[in-house]
Amino acid sequence: MPGPPNRPPEKAPPAPSLVPIPEPPDKKVLRRLVPSRVALLLDTWKGPIGPDLAIPFEKAEAAYASGEYSAALTALDTLSVRFAEPRWTSLPEPFRLLRVPIPAPVPPHWDPDHELAPAEKDAKKARKGAEDQLALARGSVAWASAHAVATADLTPKLEAAATHLSDPAGLPAFYSELDAVWSALHGRLPLPKSGAARPAPAAETGEA
Numbered sequence: 001m002p003g004p005p006n007r008p009p010e011k012a013p014p015a016p017s018l019v020p021i022p023e024p025p026d027k028k029v030l031r032r033l034v035p036s037r038v039a040l041l042l043d044t045w046k047g048p049i050g051p052d053l054a055i056p057f058e059k060a061e062a063a064y065a066s067g068e069y070s071a072a073l074t075a076l077d078t079l080s081v082r083f084a085e086p087r088w089t090s091l092p093e094p095f096r097l098l099r100v101p102i103p104a105p106v107p108p109h110w111d112p113d114h115e116l117a118p119a120e121k122d123a124k125k126a127r128k129g130a131e132d133q134l135a136l137a138r139g140s141v142a143w144a145s146a147h148a149v150a151t152a153d154l155t156p157k158l159e160a161a162a163t164h165l166s167d168p169a170g171l172p173a174f175y176s177e178l179d180a181v182w183s184a185l186h187g188r189l190p191l192p193k194s195g196a197a198r199p200a201p202a203a204e205t206g207e208a
Contacts, residue, residue, distance in 0.1 A: 024070035040192035054194035094135035
């Protein structure tokens, strides 16, 4: 496993902070569930998905439908681990954001957030989460539009959401627009097709 880099990363100019807001449990699930559905519909999989991917996704959908949001998040956590496993084809951007994060090992004092106050860390985390959500929503709408799913009413909502990121107190308005996009896509997108388990690679016997 490669070691940490031998010099601190260059610091990018800071983006405007955002005032964090609580995430309603149902919205928290939907913001992961819908882009995960799109990720499983990508041509990347070259056919129906296997049960290792289908089962946690189907559990998440069923739990969301029944209002069991904690169970839905647990199933989505399992799916995010699956997405990060090297045996699967790597997801394209922005859907790589759905993988469980595996940060590179670095000394604590190299972490640009190391000396930030808790409130500043929360504000920075809120911005990163919003930017990731916007990227996933744009990617999901682009996929839907390319696959004969109605999206004409969703693009203006994405652009309206993007404008709210320049306002430190803009997260409520941002998520109001974005959650409308996720809700619409959840009702319009097809479910991914699941198939039989993929066979394991044949073992080499060493025979000529």
